Amino acid sequence: MLIVGERINASRKNIKPAIETRDAGLIVKEATDQVNAGAHLVDVNAGVFVKKEVEYLPWLVETIQAAVDVPLCVDSPDPKAIEAALAVHKGQPMINSISLEEKRFEEILPLIGKYKAKVVALCMSDKGMPKTADERYDIAAELIERLTKAGVPLGDIYVDPLVMAVSTDSSFGIEFLRAVRRIMEGHPGVHTICGLSNISYGLPLRKQINQIFASMAMAVGLDALIIDPLDTKMMANILTAETLMGGDPYCAGYLAAYREGRFE
Amino acid sequence: MLIVGERINASRKNIKPAIETRDAGLIVKEATDQVNAGAHLVDVNAGVFVKKEVEYLPWLVETIQAAVDVPLCVDSPDPKAIEAALAVHKGQPMINSISLEEKRFEEILPLIGKYKAKVVALCMSDKGMPKTADERYDIAAELIERLTKAGVPLGDIYVDPLVMAVSTDSSFGIEFLRAVRRIMEGHPGVHTICGLSNISYGLPLRKQINQIFASMAMAVGLDALIIDPLDTKMMANILTAETLMGGDPYCAGYLAAYREGRFE
Numbered sequence: 001m002l003i004v005g006e007r008i009n010a011s012r013k014n015i016k017p018a019i020e021t022r023d024a025g026l027i028v029k030e031a032t033d034q035v036n037a038g039a040h041l042v043d044v045n046a047g048v049f050v051k052k053e054v055e056y057l058p059w060l061v062e063t064i065q066a067a068v069d070v071p072l073c074v075d076s077p078d079p080k081a082i083e084a085a086l087a088v089h090k091g092q093p094m095i096n097s098i099s100l101e102e103k104r105f106e107e108i109l110p111l112i113g114k115y116k117a118k119v120v121a122l123c124m125s126d127k128g129m130p131k132t133a134d135e136r137y138d139i140a141a142e143l144i145e146r147l148t149k150a151g152v153p154l155g156d157i158y159v160d161p162l163v164m165a166v167s168t169d170s171s172f173g174i175e176f177l178r179a180v181r182r183i184m185e186g187h188p189g190v191h192t193i194c195g196l197s198n199i200s201y202g203l204p205l206r207k208q209i210n211q212i213f214a215s216m217a218m219a220v221g222l223d224a225l226i227i228d229p230l231d232t233k234m235m236a237n238i239l240t241a242e243t244l245m246g247g248d249p250y251c252a253g254y255l256a257a258y259r260e261g262r263f264e
Numbered sequence: 265m266l267i268v269g270e271r272i273n274a275s276r277k278n279i280k281p282a283i284e285t286r287d288a289g290l291i292v293k294e295a296t297d298q299v300n301a302g303a304h305l306v307d308v309n310a311g312v313f314v315k316k317e318v319e320y321l322p323w324l325v326e327t328i329q330a331a332v333d334v335p336l337c338v339d340s341p342d343p344k345a346i347e348a349a350l351a352v353h354k355g356q357p358m359i360n361s362i363s364l365e366e367k368r369f370e371e372i373l374p375l376i377g378k379y380k381a382k383v384v385a386l387c388m389s390d391k392g393m394p395k396t397a398d399e400r401y402d403i404a405a406e407l408i409e410r411l412t413k414a415g416v417p418l419g420d421i422y423v424d425p426l427v428m429a430v431s432t433d434s435s436f437g438i439e440f441l442r443a444v445r446r447i448m449e450g451h452p453g454v455h456t457i458c459g460l461s462n463i464s465y466g467l468p469l470r471k472q473i474n475q476i477f478a479s480m481a482m483a484v485g486l487d488a489l490i491i492d493p494l495d496t497k498m499m500a501n502i503l504t505a506e507t508l509m510g511g512d513p514y515c516a517g518y519l520a521a522y523r524e525g526r527f528e
Contacts, residue, residue, distance in 0.1 A: 166508060173508035177483055181292050199508070203515060204522045212504045215476045216483035219441055240476045244430060244437035246465070251431050251467060258468045 001242055002041070002158075002224035003235075004073050004094070006195060008060065009045040017055050019046055023193055027060060035070050037229035041094055042068075044085070045075040053081035058088045065090050073120070073226075079107040080108030086115040094118040097160060097195060097225075098147070099140050100125035109150055118156045123179070132168070133178035136161045140183045144190055158193040158224050159183050163213075167202035173213065174228065177220050184221035193224035207231065215241040236263045239256040266305070266422075266488035267499075268337050268358070269298030270459060273309040273325065277325050283310055283320050292331040293325060299334050301493035305358055306332075308349070309339040317345035322352045328351070329342035337384070343371040350379040358382040360490075361424060362411070364403050373414055382420045384495075385455055393426060394471065395433070397442035400425045404447045408454055422445050422457040422488055430473075431466035437477065445493050448485035458515035469493065479505040487517050499525045 007030050010016045022121040033041050042064060043060040046056040053076055061072055074085045075096035086093055097120035098108040112119050123130055123139040130136045139161045147157055161179040164172045176199075180192050196217065200209035211234050214225060229235055236257070243254040257263060271294050274280045275365050282290040284337055295306050305326060310320040317340055339360035340347045350357055361370040361384035385407040387400045394400045395517040404423045409423055428436045440463075444456050460481065464473035475498050478489060482505040493499055500521070507518040520528060 077443060101291070141310035170507070170513050170515065171510045177509075203518065205527055209504055209508070212479045212501055213508050215479050216505060216508060219480035219483040236472070237476055240473055241480060243434070244473070244477050245441075246435045246438035249434050251434065254467065261468070263469055263472070 001218070001238055001247070002191070002193070002194070003039045003229055003238070004041045004043050004224065004226040005031075005037075005039030005229045006043050006226050007034055007228055007230070008042060008064075009075075010048040010056075012047070016048060018051070019060065024057065024063045024067075027063050031064045031068045031070065034179070034229045035068055037232075039070070039229045040234055041071050041073045043073040043075050043096060043226060045078055045096075047078075050078075053078050054084050057081045057085035058104065061085045061089050079111065082108070082174070083111055086111060086117065089115070092116060092118060094119040094120065094158070095129050097122040098143070099123075100143055102126055104148070105148065109147075112147070112152055112156075113150065116156075118145070118158060119152065120158045122160045122161050123162045129164065131172075131175065133175045133182060136175070136179035139180045141186065142178070144187050152185065152187040152241075155191070158191040160193050160195075163194050163196050163198045165198055165201035165203075166209075167200075173199060173216075176214070177216060178216055181220040182221075191224050192222045193226060194222065195226035197227075207233070211237045215237060218245060232264075265482070265502055266455070267492045267502070267509070268305045268307050268457070268488065268490040269301075269303030270490050271298055271402075271492055271494070272306060272328075272525045273339075274312040274320075275309070280312060283313070283324065284478070286323065288327045288331075288501055291327050295332045295334065300492045301496075302499055303334070303493045305335050305337045305496065306337050307337040307360065307490060309360075310345070310378050311340055311342075314342075318348050321345045325349045325353050331355045342411065343375065346372070347375055350375060350381065353379070356380060356382060358376070358422070361386040362383040363387075364407055366390055369472050373411075376416055376420075377414065378413070380420075381423060383411070383416065384422045385426050387426045388423045393428065393429075394437075395439065397439045397446060398496035400439070400443035402444045403451070404443070405450065408451050412518055418453040419455070419503065422455040424457050424459075427458050427460050427462045427477075429462055429465035429467075431464075437463060437480075441480060444481055444486050445484040448487075455488050456486045457490060459490040461491075471497070474498065475501045477506070478502060481505070482509060496526065496528075 044060040059169040071091045073094040082220045096118045099122040123136045166173045200206035308324040335355045338357040359381045363386040387403040430437045464470035
């Protein structure tokens with residue numbers, strides 16, 4: 001399971017001032033904490049600043065990578081800010097995200113090739129947000145076809161089928177799960193990823209819902225998550241689900257995590 | 265989700281003496297508690313007594329049904345004990361279980377027809393316990409074919425793909441999940457059921473593993489569980505997973521359970 005840590009996002013109240021005041025200490029601590037908790041990549045998002053993103057994102061990349069040896073997931077609506085960040089990034093970055101919205105697709109595609117980046121391929125098109133598994137699958141299939149034709153390795157594509165709130169439509173959970181399964185079965189070698197907190201929007205006890213939904217998504221094949229790795233219950237659930245999915249020979253990872261107190 | 269309450273089992277230390285001393289009060293309380301916690305059927309198992317089962321099982325059925333209006337799941341290795349229990353049962357019973365072991369199949373089949381019972385169809389044959397999803401599916405398909413040919417309605421069949429400990433073979437979780445999916449997709453209208461506690465045998469924090477495995481099994485289509493409904497965390501997980509699977513219009517069941525404090 002690939003874990004992308006989501007905490008360095010300027011929409012969070014301690015991150016925004018840390019970026020504005022160039023508080024490298026806080027940013028590095030947030031990155032280090034996430035890596036120590038199990039994140040394989042760290043997402044960086046300065047989207048709330050709009051025009052200053054092109055300046056802030058590269059600073060985030062350089063600040064984090066000066067202190068922690070971790071690839072970053074560069075998360076921005078602004079292609080110029082993404083490119084500025086990629087230009088200073090060491091190792092293989094991840095871009096968050098390309099979609100089937102034509103303008104977005106054309107802007108992001110060259111960056112993937114130039115920087116040999118992994119990419120989150122969001123199931124969204126100019127027709128809007130997909131609702132059913134079929135709509136998600138169709139967008140995913142077209143994204144995968146166009147990306148691989150352009151030379152992006154299948155294994156660098158992380159399709160995000162787009163989680164929407166089950167409180168707005170009771171079919172949104174099952175349609176997402178069906179989409180994950182169809183995408184993983186229809187395109188062996190591709191990955192699926194999501195930030196799943198939207199699923200519980202508008203409901204009480206959101207963390208519990210998110211934790212359960214994560215294990216359900218893993219059961220149908222999801223192999224990457226954008227989450228807060230400091231949510232120890234979530235990380236324990238993911239580790240347990242990996243063991244149950246056969247990804248932990250002799251349950252060695254589970255038993256080690258137990259001995260280390262990571263389930264407490 | 266169909267919930268079968270598993271607590272009235274003579275292998276549990278308070279149940280065995282209660283049966284021996286005909287302590288109707290304790291038995292009725294165990295049944296009532298389970299129904300109040302959400303059980304749709306109550307399992308009765310007096311298997312530890314061997315020869316006295318034929319006397320104890322009908323007593324359990326009559327004692328419980330005199331006090332609680334609930335169908336029972338009659339659980340015994342002894343066909344004579346099952347028949348004695350079914351003879352006094354009111355409503356549609358469930359038999360736990362038939363299998364593809366030839367002797368067992370021949371003994372249990374007539375009882376299903378005679379008492380119009382639902383039946384747990386255990387994926388076990390004279391070749392032993394199945395290990396892979398394919399082996400489970402083949403046994404399930406043959407059981408379903410033979411049962412339906414004999415006149416058992418497909419919707420009365422609850423296939424149990426047989427949960428085995430992930431600590432003994434790391435593939436046992438994923439092979440079980442694959443089997444559930446194949447059975448549900450290959451035979452629309454049939455049910456799948458399991459008692460899932462075997463999955464965590466030999467590992468620490470078994471309850472957590474069982475709870476996560478339940479939501480994963482629901483994600484691939486499992487629609488019945490034999491569990492302890494007094495495990496409030498398990499029941500909360502199941503309710504949440506049902507909501508996420510689209511079985512809870514407007515999340516009304518989830519919100520009602522939250523207001524009733526059932527997630528605490």
